[in-house]
Amino acid sequence: MSRYPTLRSCGYELDRTIGTGGFGKVKLATHTLTGEKVAIKIMDKTKLGKDLPRVKLEISALKNLSHPNICKLYQVIETESHCYVVMEYCSGGELFDHIVEKSRLSEMESRMFFRQIISAVSYLHDNGYAHRDLKPENVLLDREQNLKIIDFGLCAKPQGGMDSLLLTSCGSPTYAAPELIQGVKYHGSEVDIWSMGVILYALLCGCLPFESDNIDELFKKILRGKYVEPGWLSSGSKRLLRRMLCVDPLKRIRISELINDPWVRLGFGCPPSTKTNDIDQCKDMECLEAISQHCDIDKEIIWSRLSKWKYDSETATYLLLLNKKKNGCPVVLK
Ligand SMILES: CN(C)C[C@H]1CC[C@H](N2C(=O)N(C)Cc3cnc4ccc(-c5cc(Cl)c(O)c(Cl)c5)nc4c32)CC1
Numbered sequence: 001m002s003r004y005p006t007l008r009s010c011g012y013e014l015d016r017t018i019g020t021g022g023f024g025k026v027k028l029a030t031h032t033l034t035g036e037k038v039a040i041k042i043m044d045k046t047k048l049g050k051d052l053p054r055v056k057l058e059i060s061a062l063k064n065l066s067h068p069n070i071c072k073l074y075q076v077i078e079t080e081s082h083c084y085v086v087m088e089y090c091s092g093g094e095l096f097d098h099i100v101e102k103s104r105l106s107e108m109e110s111r112m113f114f115r116q117i118i119s120a121v122s123y124l125h126d127n128g129y130a131h132r133d134l135k136p137e138n139v140l141l142d143r144e145q146n147l148k149i150i151d152f153g154l155c156a157k158p159q160g161g162m163d164s165l166l167l168t169s170c171g172s173p174t175y176a177a178p179e180l181i182q183g184v185k186y187h188g189s190e191v192d193i194w195s196m197g198v199i200l201y202a203l204l205c206g207c208l209p210f211e212s213d214n215i216d217e218l219f220k221k222i223l224r225g226k227y228v229e230p231g232w233l234s235s236g237s238k239r240l241l242r243r244m245l246c247v248d249p250l251k252r253i254r255i256s257e258l259i260n261d262p263w264v265r266l267g268f269g270c271p272p273s274t275k276t277n278d279i280d281q282c283k284d285m286e287c288l289e290a291i292s293q294h295c296d297i298d299k300e301i302i303w304s305r306l307s308k309w310k311y312d313s314e315t316a317t318y319l320l321l322l323n324k325k326k327n328g329c330p331v332v333l334k
Pocket residue numbers: 018019020021022026039041058071087088089090091093094137140150151152153
């Protein structure tokens with residue numbers, strides 16, 4: 001008998017555990033009606049304690065975000081004891097493992113990945129969110145090597161908008177900006193740019209710019225902002241890294257400059273796209289028809305419920321049918 005009978009009754013067949021964390025575990029599962037694979041983050045509410053607000057924050061953020069490089073939310077299921085977050089399955093694993101596998105990436109491959117991160121973070125900031133915990137472990141790949149940013153448990157949506165200052169010190173020290181580890185007030189957008197600089201360095205160099213087993217040593221290195229520039233780095237790469245890993249947040253490159261930076265545009269001739277993934281919000285008649293036939297309810301009634309985006313089983317079925325259609329599979333329900 002499955003440990004999580006709720007999930008089976010909600011239309012998911014559980015498979016193996018694909019990861020764990022302080023929050024609980026993430027399991028691979030199959031959505032029975034569409035046959036699509038999903039990742040389900042399973043949290044025991046009685047054990048979350050002070051982390052419960054982080055969970056609610058992440059769910060709220062994921063409900064408001066729809067972008068090709070941000071992990072898609074399909075459904076939220078809550079019981080007395082557990083919270084289940086059903087999301088897009090990223091079968092390509094962590095970006096971190098991809099870098100380690102190849103020891104380091106070519107400038108062009110780094111650029112191809114980095115443009116996707118710029119696109120996602122620019123969209124995040126435009127929607128008033130700062131991620132605040134950007135690192136290679138929080139960037140996954142799907143089967144087409146598209147990047148998917150995950151883990152919004154530390155994201156912030158400052159009340160006064162992205163120009164207002166934050167104070168909470170959070171995230172992983174290795175990727176944290178100087179102002180964040182100093183405990184001074186900071187702008188969420190500026191600390192995200194610093195973390196993106198650390199990720200770009202990891203892509204191009206296959207190691208981290210600031211490392212130490214001793215936390216005090218690590219903080220000193222970050223606050224000094226000095227790092228090794230390996231011989232293979234082009235002048236364009238070095239110049240961009242210096243503008244991102246700039247200790248003074250006021251002098252650090254801004255996302256609007258980053259989008260138009262010559263290194264970012266090289267070979268593409270255009271800036272990364274900052275559009276939303278509005279396909280998820282649009283009304284797809286073929287998917288509506290499949291659901292309408294399956295539950296014998298009029299398409300317009302189905303759409304009137306779907307367009308409320310309640311992230312219930314109907315939202316999941318619709319979004320997963322859209323996925324099937326995008327992947328060229330037949331738009332049918334079992
Ligand atoms: C180390 N972390 C604190 C947890 C780790 C758990 C496994 C997970 N994962 C992996 O590590 N693969 C290697 C497989 C995999 C495949 N698809 C996934 C889809 C979504 C997520 C996901 C996980 C969490 Cl904790 C989220 O908050 C969100 Cl928004 C999304 N994780 C996935 C995931 C990556 C993170």
